[in-house]
Amino acid sequence: ALAVALRIRPMSAAELAEGAWPVAHRLDEQVVVLRDPLADPDDVLRASRSRQKSYSFDVAFDATATQETVYRATTQSLVTVVISGSNATVFAYGPTGCGKTYTMLGTDGEPGLCARTLGELFQAIEEASGDVEYEVSMSYLEIYNEMIRDLLDPSLGCLQLREDAGGTVQVTGITQIPATSAHEVMQLLARGNRQRTQEPTAANPTSSRSHAVLQVTVRRRQRGGGLRHGRLFMIDLAGSERAAQTRNHGQRMKEGAHINRSLLALGNCIKALSHRASSKYINYRDSKLTRLLKDSLGGNSHTVMIAHISPASTAFAESRSTLAYAHRAKSIRTTVRQDPLSVVADLHREIRHLKSQGDTKLGRPGQGKHRDIPYTQAQVRLRGARQELAGARRQQVAPSHLFLQPQDPALPAQHLLALDLRAQRGQQWREKEQGEPIVPGDSEGDSDAGDKWLEVPESPKVAVARKSIAVVAQKSLGRAGDLAACPQAELSRHFRQSQQHARRLEEALRPWSISEEQRELLALLRCLHRPEREMPEPHSHTLLEGGLRHPPAITTQRFGHRRALCARIIRQQQQLIADHRLSVPRPLEELYETYLRELAGDPGDTGTLKVVAHPLSPTQGTSLPKILPVRGAEPPLEWDSAQARSCDHPTLCPDSLPPLRPTRDRYGWAPTTPTHTGLLRGVPSPAAPQPPRVQEDPTGTAGGGWVGDSAAMPQSAGRCRAAPRASRAQTLCQTSGLSTHPTSPSTLGHPPCTRPSANPGGTAGGEGQQAGQGASAPRASAAAATQGPGEGRRHAGQRSRPEPCGCSGKGPGGAQHPGDAAIHPAPSVRMGAGRLAGRLSFPGATLK
Numbered sequence: 001a002l003a004v005a006l007r008i009r010p011m012s013a014a015e016l017a018e019g020a021w022p023v024a025h026r027l028d029e030q031v032v033v034l035r036d037p038l039a040d041p042d043d044v045l046r047a048s049r050s051r052q053k054s055y056s057f058d059v060a061f062d063a064t065a066t067q068e069t070v071y072r073a074t075t076q077s078l079v080t081v082v083i084s085g086s087n088a089t090v091f092a093y094g095p096t097g098c099g100k101t102y103t104m105l106g107t108d109g110e111p112g113l114c115a116r117t118l119g120e121l122f123q124a125i126e127e128a129s130g131d132v133e134y135e136v137s138m139s140y141l142e143i144y145n146e147m148i149r150d151l152l153d154p155s156l157g158c159l160q161l162r163e164d165a166g167g168t169v170q171v172t173g174i175t176q177i178p179a180t181s182a183h184e185v186m187q188l189l190a191r192g193n194r195q196r197t198q199e200p201t202a203a204n205p206t207s208s209r210s211h212a213v214l215q216v217t218v219r220r221r222q223r224g225g226g227l228r229h230g231r232l233f234m235i236d237l238a239g240s241e242r243a244a245q246t247r248n249h250g251q252r253m254k255e256g257a258h259i260n261r262s263l264l265a266l267g268n269c270i271k272a273l274s275h276r277a278s279s280k281y282i283n284y285r286d287s288k289l290t291r292l293l294k295d296s297l298g299g300n301s302h303t304v305m306i307a308h309i310s311p312a313s314t315a316f317a318e319s320r321s322t323l324a325y326a327h328r329a330k331s332i333r334t335t336v337r338q339d340p341l342s343v344v345a346d347l348h349r350e351i352r353h354l355k356s357q358g359d360t361k362l363g364r365p366g367q368g369k370h371r372d373i374p375y376t377q378a379q380v381r382l383r384g385a386r387q388e389l390a391g392a393r394r395q396q397v398a399p400s401h402l403f404l405q406p407q408d409p410a411l412p413a414q415h416l417l418a419l420d421l422r423a424q425r426g427q428q429w430r431e432k433e434q435g436e437p438i439v440p441g442d443s444e445g446d447s448d449a450g451d452k453w454l455e456v457p458e459s460p461k462v463a464v465a466r467k468s469i470a471v472v473a474q475k476s477l478g479r480a481g482d483l484a485a486c487p488q489a490e491l492s493r494h495f496r497q498s499q500q501h502a503r504r505l506e507e508a509l510r511p512w513s514i515s516e517e518q519r520e521l522l523a524l525l526r527c528l529h530r531p532e533r534e535m536p537e538p539h540s541h542t543l544l545e546g547g548l549r550h551p552p553a554i555t556t557q558r559f560g561h562r563r564a565l566c567a568r569i570i571r572q573q574q575q576l577i578a579d580h581r582l583s584v585p586r587p588l589e590e591l592y593e594t595y596l597r598e599l600a601g602d603p604g605d606t607g608t609l610k611v612v613a614h615p616l617s618p619t620q621g622t623s624l625p626k627i628l629p630v631r632g633a634e635p636p637l638e639w640d641s642a643q644a645r646s647c648d649h650p651t652l653c654p655d656s657l658p659p660l661r662p663t664r665d666r667y668g669w670a671p672t673t674p675t676h677t678g679l680l681r682g683v684p685s686p687a688a689p690q691p692p693r694v695q696e697d698p699t700g701t702a703g704g705g706w707v708g709d710s711a712a713m714p715q716s717a718g719r720c721r722a723a724p725r726a727s728r729a730q731t732l733c734q735t736s737g738l739s740t741h742p743t744s745p746s747t748l749g750h751p752p753c754t755r756p757s758a759n760p761g762g763t764a765g766g767e768g769q770q771a772g773q774g775a776s777a778p779r780a781s782a783a784a785a786t787q788g789p790g791e792g793r794r795h796a797g798q799r800s801r802p803e804p805c806g807c808s809g810k811g812p813g814g815a816q817h818p819g820d821a822a823i824h825p826a827p828s829v830r831m832g833a834g835r836l837a838g839r840l841s842f843p844g845a846t847l848k
């Protein structure tokens, strides 16, 4: 893009004399603010209008900026551009008397951009390598009243512009003076300036009445290479002026008109170039200035425009239009093209250079390569190495292919078949047992199926399919015999070997006279192949994961079996609950909810669930009771849930799930009714339900603690409630076919045990609270549960101290010590849904 800089000169003496004040300020390195001096702060009608406007540029300078600063920020970079053979342009633009000539030419003490640029240009040429030759020449012209004059030889008169075949605009017949030093150029420049038309105006006593164009041409010739031309234009434009401001008449006025016309043409070009997408045609022909600047503006040049303004309030209008002009120029984009001929020449030279390098490295003379013995030898060795590398690569890749083969291509088919079979059996069973219409994917129905569907015989079609899959699997296993026989360690070793082999080959190639590029290529190839060694491992992981996601038929079968068992357990428990008209404790509801969600695969509802059919209506039939979400409803019954709450979800702490079958050694519970030999040992048969009995409190201080007993249960502050709990447990065990532990405190009169209180604040309610306070009791239970199951059951406000507890180390909740449960799962169902079933069986056997 065209780089645009803005320079604000200091206030002149004349401006200060006429009482002007500064209205243009540099805000930061790029932003300039112009304040309207006529804006009346008391004008309420224009109060909302902004009285100042900011403009941003590539770089902005104020009065404090030195010539050196301006040079470094704008023009210095162009030196390298020009000596490398490209075009560059720097031009000063602005109203008359704003410092354009000062910036470009400067003074003796403060030389301007021209002197500095030329000084650095020659210095760079001097420092350039001996391979490159430079020739510098210069021409200096002015465009005065639309006429081109040679400032180095004014006698030539009016010169003409023409475009050469390459589209470059040239001034015919202009004097080109070779220069060998900056000093020489500056002398020529001074000579030309003396010829430049300069007249005093009211605005500037040394007003330039023409556009001055210094053209420095640098011819760059690379030894053995092509020739390049770099051109540097340094243009000091005449200042735009207003007749009223300059108070010009006659010739001055005519000059001013020409100046303004050419500047207007320049402005139009800038406008058109800044909207290049919409305006395809750029009219450079309106003035000599724009024709000359065609390359600089329209492309093929690195161009810098330095706009100048006065800070004075009296120059506000000119400053505003200049800022807008320069701001618009900022959006011009230029594309620097290189001389195609010189580019081609450079490329040829590069090719020759590379060829000669290659010849030297391979020991091959430029001519007669086939007769050269070292070259032929190198070719043979290279061919051999190539073959060896290819072999190594094949070896390296082969095991990857083995890994990539699926373990058993028939496996997916088997899975499909198993799923189909399962669905088919479920369908058959339901039709037979329930006569229900079947909804595909009805998981609840599947659960209900129990293990009956397992007994449905396999259809002949499925059996045939299974056999054919087995045959295919056998065949494919035979084909992949190598893989099966080759353990992973062996394959890894194989990879390492081939990798080492490749490295050895690479080492062997190193002393050869191969080029740097070839060596780099080899290294790259090795890097490319390396990941393949590591690839099989993640891939095998993926395969393994896939296998887990699609478990084999046997796993599916097992899972179905467990689910069926689980459903049976739940049914029987429901029967038990219904028969005894027991309320469902909240943890059980939660577990049940989790269970149903697992069945439905829906992690959604978290509301409290309530068994609708319970406790008022006994569970009917064999189907699961319907459970509806009841948000915010308190569970109707307190329940010692410490253990259950300590681990709500079976998948989160599966190891703490209570076993279904009571074991004496761990929990102090043992079945006393060996007649029940089903999966739920100790659970009374639903066919012969016995109502739960309320055990009399041996101490006579509390009721049985069962729901509904709360009214009858007096508060018993500070007393351990383990005894009635144990009594209830005992009662239940009697009714459910379980027996209390022979050494249970409830039967042995509470052998005291000293346990540190886990509830120092005494926030957990005691059993008396639970039983006697109805709905508030579960909260206390929950609080107690947070302190560890089986602990902290005492009344609120009870002080923390070791105290005798009337339990046998199981906690006052009777059977509620960690891991306590009345029913233990059979070993075969202690996984997955079976575990969940174990949790569900828990309250049924420990009910008070």
Ligand SMILES: Nc1ncnc2c1ncn2[C@@H]1O[C@H](COP(=O)(O)OP(=O)(O)OP(=O)(O)O)[C@@H](O)[C@H]1O
Binding pocket: 008, 009, 010, 012, 063, 094, 095, 096, 097, 098, 099, 100, 101, 102, 103, 204, 206, 207, 208, 209, 237, 238, 239, 240, 308
């Ligand atoms: N940055 C500056 N620092 C100090 N003096 C400056 C600066 N810029 C301009 N001047 C002074 O302002 C006066 C006018 O400057 P100059 O002749 O360069 O203006 P100009 O834009 O070239 O005017 P014109 O277009 O009429 O030729 C000169 O006396 C010059 O020394």
